[in-house]
Amino acid sequence: MEFLPAAIDRLKKLGCDYADARSEELRNETIVLRNGRVEAVNRSTDSGVGVRVIVDGAWGFAGIASQTEADIVTVAEQAFEIAKASATTKKKAVKLGEIEIYQDTYETPVEKDPFEVPLNAKIQMLSKISDVISAHEKVVATEASCGALHINKRFVSTEGADIMQHLVESGSGYEVTAKDGDEVQRRTYPNSFRGDWAKRGWEHVDEMKLLENAERIRDEAVMLLTAETCPAGKRDIIIFGDQLALQIHESNGHPIELDRVLGTEISLAGGSFMQPHLVGNLKYGSDIVNIYADSISPGGLGTFGYDDEGVKSTRTDIIKNGLFVGYLSSRECQSLTGHRANGAMRADGWSNMPLIRMININLAPGDWEYDELIGDSDGAILLQTNKSWSIDDRRVNFKFGCEIGWIIEGGKLARPVKNPAYTGITPEFWNSCDAICNEKYWHIWGIPSCGKGEPMQSAHVAHGASPSRFRNVSVGGQS
Amino acid sequence: MMSDDIIAKCGDAGCEIVFSHTASGLTRLANSTIHQNVSKESTDVSIRVSRDDMVGVATTNVLTPEGLFDCLFNALEIMKMSEPLEGFPGPFPKAEYRVTNTWVDATAAWGPSDRAKVAADAIARGAEDGLTLAGAVENAVSEIAIANSLGVRGYQPLTSFSCNFVAMDGEKDDPPSGYAALTGRDVSSADFADTYGTACKKAVLARNPVVIEPGAWDVVLEAAAFTELVEWFNYIAFSGRAVQDGRSPLAGRFGQKITGDKITITDDAYNGNMMGLPFDFEGVPRKQLTLIDKGVANEVSWSRFAAQREGKEPTGHSFGPGSMPSDSLPLNLKVKTGDKSLGEMVKMLDRGIQVTRFHYVNGLLDTRQAVMTGMTRDGAWVVENGEVKHAIKDLRFTAGMLDAWKRIDAIENKAHPCGAWWSAIGSYDVPGVLIRGFTFTGKTGKGS
Numbered sequence: 001m002e003f004l005p006a007a008i009d010r011l012k013k014l015g016c017d018y019a020d021a022r023s024e025e026l027r028n029e030t031i032v033l034r035n036g037r038v039e040a041v042n043r044s045t046d047s048g049v050g051v052r053v054i055v056d057g058a059w060g061f062a063g064i065a066s067q068t069e070a071d072i073v074t075v076a077e078q079a080f081e082i083a084k085a086s087a088t089t090k091k092k093a094v095k096l097g098e099i100e101i102y103q104d105t106y107e108t109p110v111e112k113d114p115f116e117v118p119l120n121a122k123i124q125m126l127s128k129i130s131d132v133i134s135a136h137e138k139v140v141a142t143e144a145s146c147g148a149l150h151i152n153k154r155f156v157s158t159e160g161a162d163i164m165q166h167l168v169e170s171g172s173g174y175e176v177t178a179k180d181g182d183e184v185q186r187r188t189y190p191n192s193f194r195g196d197w198a199k200r201g202w203e204h205v206d207e208m209k210l211l212e213n214a215e216r217i218r219d220e221a222v223m224l225l226t227a228e229t230c231p232a233g234k235r236d237i238i239i240f241g242d243q244l245a246l247q248i249h250e251s252n253g254h255p256i257e258l259d260r261v262l263g264t265e266i267s268l269a270g271g272s273f274m275q276p277h278l279v280g281n282l283k284y285g286s287d288i289v290n291i292y293a294d295s296i297s298p299g300g301l302g303t304f305g306y307d308d309e310g311v312k313s314t315r316t317d318i319i320k321n322g323l324f325v326g327y328l329s330s331r332e333c334q335s336l337t338g339h340r341a342n343g344a345m346r347a348d349g350w351s352n353m354p355l356i357r358m359i360n361i362n363l364a365p366g367d368w369e370y371d372e373l374i375g376d377s378d379g380a381i382l383l384q385t386n387k388s389w390s391i392d393d394r395r396v397n398f399k400f401g402c403e404i405g406w407i408i409e410g411g412k413l414a415r416p417v418k419n420p421a422y423t424g425i426t427p428e429f430w431n432s433c434d435a436i437c438n439e440k441y442w443h444i445w446g447i448p449s450c451g452k453g454e455p456m457q458s459a460h461v462a463h464g465a466s467p468s469r470f471r472n473v474s475v476g477g478q479s
Numbered sequence: 480m481m482s483d484d485i486i487a488k489c490g491d492a493g494c495e496i497v498f499s500h501t502a503s504g505l506t507r508l509a510n511s512t513i514h515q516n517v518s519k520e521s522t523d524v525s526i527r528v529s530r531d532d533m534v535g536v537a538t539t540n541v542l543t544p545e546g547l548f549d550c551l552f553n554a555l556e557i558m559k560m561s562e563p564l565e566g567f568p569g570p571f572p573k574a575e576y577r578v579t580n581t582w583v584d585a586t587a588a589w590g591p592s593d594r595a596k597v598a599a600d601a602i603a604r605g606a607e608d609g610l611t612l613a614g615a616v617e618n619a620v621s622e623i624a625i626a627n628s629l630g631v632r633g634y635q636p637l638t639s640f641s642c643n644f645v646a647m648d649g650e651k652d653d654p655p656s657g658y659a660a661l662t663g664r665d666v667s668s669a670d671f672a673d674t675y676g677t678a679c680k681k682a683v684l685a686r687n688p689v690v691i692e693p694g695a696w697d698v699v700l701e702a703a704a705f706t707e708l709v710e711w712f713n714y715i716a717f718s719g720r721a722v723q724d725g726r727s728p729l730a731g732r733f734g735q736k737i738t739g740d741k742i743t744i745t746d747d748a749y750n751g752n753m754m755g756l757p758f759d760f761e762g763v764p765r766k767q768l769t770l771i772d773k774g775v776a777n778e779v780s781w782s783r784f785a786a787q788r789e790g791k792e793p794t795g796h797s798f799g800p801g802s803m804p805s806d807s808l809p810l811n812l813k814v815k816t817g818d819k820s821l822g823e824m825v826k827m828l829d830r831g832i833q834v835t836r837f838h839y840v841n842g843l844l845d846t847r848q849a850v851m852t853g854m855t856r857d858g859a860w861v862v863e864n865g866e867v868k869h870a871i872k873d874l875r876f877t878a879g880m881l882d883a884w885k886r887i888d889a890i891e892n893k894a895h896p897c898g899a900w901w902s903a904i905g906s907y908d909v910p911g912v913l914i915r916g917f918t919f920t921g922k923t924g925k926g927s
Contacts, residue, residue, distance in 0.1 A: 032803060038562045039803050043553045044538035045546070048521065058513065060591075065521035065540045078518060082504075085591035086516040089508070089599050119560045127562070141724040179725040184847055186726075264509040267613040267645040270838065270856075271653070351519040388843040390875075392854040394653055397875055397923040399852050401844045419845060423875070423921055454615045455505055455517070 057093025097334025106305025270393025366436025657681025760799025817890025
C-alpha cells in the first residue's frame, strides 16, 4: 500500500483531469458443513491495486494483482490509455461534484476478532447445529456455514485524499431440506442465502441464537411437507423482517441508485421508475413509510468510514412520510443532477471500478407491538424468509416466493402454508402499508451478495426492517 | 515456486493445485457514450491438501514465493485442525485429455481502442434511426492449469469475447427497446454490425407498445429468452448434489418422460459454437452428457465426492479446490435444434407472442416442477395469423417448465451461442422454441 501515491504522481505528470488509486488486501475464511460433515474450510487472500482516471473528460480504469511500485505505475499508465480510448465517444466531459477531502483512518468496531476464534470452535458450533437440524427421518440434507472477512484498504487521489480503512465482517446461517415422496421443502435460519452478516466481530455470530432455533427450523421444514398450499387471492399480509429486507432491496434500494436512474445499467440490470422529476412528487408509500440510506448504522453490513471515492459515510432520507425525496448518489451524479454524493460509491475489491451501490437501506420502525399486529390481522398471512425473487427492469412489477406462510386466525398464527408467493406493483404495494412494528422487532439484515454491473460486482449491503402489514395484496401458491 | 515445488513441500499429503489467470477488458456504453472502460488482470492459485480424510484449502493471488508458501501453509494448517471429511477421494489419478481449440490470437490481441471502435460504430448505427445505445463489449484471455501429486497436469489457454446491445427509442424511463448479443472465442469472425443492427431494428419495431392481458398464450421464445429458462433449469436440475438432496426435477424420475419429445439437452465441451475445457478443476476428463433425451430424464453431472456416495463415475464437471467437493455443474449446455426457422415458427402462430428475452428469471419457486417466473424485456410482439402485428408492454410469466416444455411444438433449426457468467470456459448453445399455452400471470401497465 505504501507505493500507492506513485500512481497519482505518474498520472499527474501524464496530464490527467483527475485520478484516484485504491489498494486492497482481503483475508477471507469460509467454513461449510454439509450433512454434518466439514465439506469446506477455505481461507483466501487477495491483494491488488485499482486506478481510476479521467483524461480528456472520460473515464479509464485498470487493476492489477500487485503492490509493487513498478506495477502500480504501469497500471496507472494503462488506465490513462483506456481513458483516452473512452474519450473517442465522449458527448460531454465527466465532471466530479465538490466534496470535502479527508486524510483519515477508520476501523470497524470489533469486540471479538473472527480470525482469533479457533477453527475447531467454529466447526464445533456448526456441528452441534447440524446434529439438531438433521435429527428427523424426513430431513434429507443440511448445510451450516460461517465466515469472516478482513479488508484493509487505502485510497489516495490527485485532490489530496489519503484514507486508510480496516473493515471486519462476520456471518453464519444454516438450512434444512426435508423430503417426503415428491414433496421437498426447505427452511433456513436466520435468513436464506448464507444467513445473516454484519460489519462486526464474532460477537455477531454469538448473538444469533443459532442453536436455540435449530429444532424449530427443522420441525418447520418437516411440517411444511404436509402443510396446505398457500391460498390464492387478495389478502392482507404481514411480511417478517427477513423477507421485508429483500423487498426493500429490490423495490427501493436498486431503483434509487442514481447511476441506474441516469441509464448506465440499462443494458444489464435495467433502469428505474424513480426518475428525477418524481423527487418530491412521487407518493412512493403510505404516510408511515420512512426509508433512509446510511453507512453509519452500528453493525450494518453497509457500514464503513468512507466510500471508494473518498466520500465520508452519512445518512440520507430516501422516503419521508411516504414521499420520495432522495437518491444514492456519486460525485459524477452530483455534478449532473445536484444530488449530493452520499458515500455510496463502492467497488467489489481492487479489480473493479466503483459503482453506486446500496449501503444500509433501512425502513424506519413504526409503533406497533408484534402481538398487537398479529391480533389485529385475522385472515391475513404472515410471510417469512425469502425463497425466490423477481422484479422487472424498472423495478415496478415484482414477485417474491417465501419459505413459509402462516394463516392468522383468532389473533394467532393458526397453521402454516407451503409455497407462499406474493406479487405487486411497487408504489401500490408500499402505499398499502398500514402497520410497522416498533424498534424492539427491528433488525438490520446483512446481505453479502448483491449483484450489479459489468463486469459483475458483488456488494455487501444491509436492510433494517421490522414486521409490517400490507393490505389487499395478491398472494398464492407459487405455480 | 512452481507446482512441483508446492507438491514436494506437501510430503505424504495429497496435493491439488489450480492456477487461474485472467486478463480482461470491458467497454461499457450507455446514453450513446462510453461511460466505463476497464481492464484487470489477476492470477488465483488454489491449493487443496489431504491426508486420509483430512482436507485443507487455501487460495491466494499473491504469487511471490512468500505468498505461495503462506497459501500452502494455510492449507496444511487447516488440514491438521479440521474434522475428517469421510469419503473424500483425494487427488485424481493422472489422465489424458482431449484437445479442444479455445485460443484465437485475434481475440487476445484486442485492446480498449478496438472495443471503443465497436462501441462507436454501434452508437452511429443507432443514431441513423434516432436511437440511444447501451451495452458492453468485452474480451478476455484466460489460462487454466491444474496439477496434483498423482501426476495430473493440464493446461488450457482460452480467449473469449462477448457483446450486448440495447437500442432505445426515447427517454430513459421505459422506452421501447431492442436487444441483441453475441459471444464466442474468435473476435475476427464476429459480426458486430449485424448484432447492434438487430438491436436497432427491434427497437424500431418495439415502438408504440400496447398493454395486453396476461393469460395462456402461444409463444415463440427467441434463443435469448429460451436460454434464460435453460440456464435456470441447469442450476436446479443437472447437478448430482441437487439429485441427492431431492430438489432436482430429475430426482427419482430417471428413465421417465419429464418433458415433451422435442427436448434433448446435452453437455458437450468438444463440439458446438464454443468449445470448453477438456478437464474439470479436479483433473477429471470432461464427459459428454445427455441430460434429457427426447424428454426422458437421463443423467446429471457428478463430482468425484458426490459420485462416490452413489456408486457412480464422476463426469468431469467439478469446480475443484476453490469450491465444495460435492458441487458440479454442466458448463457447455446444448439444446438439440429442430427443423424450423424463427420466421417459420412465427408463421405457426395464429395468435401469439414473440419474445426477445426475459428479465430477472428465478427458478426457485418450486424446483421439483421447475416453476419459474420472470418478465419480458426489450421487445415482445403480438402475432396474428403468422404476422407480427404490434409491440406490447412487458408481461410477467409464471410457469412450470416440465409442464410447459411438454407443449413445445417447434424448435428453431439453428442454435445460438449465449453467454453465461462462465463464458470464458463455456456457453449455452440454444435455439428458439414455439411453446403452446405459455402462462403469463401479470402485467405492469394499465388500459389496452
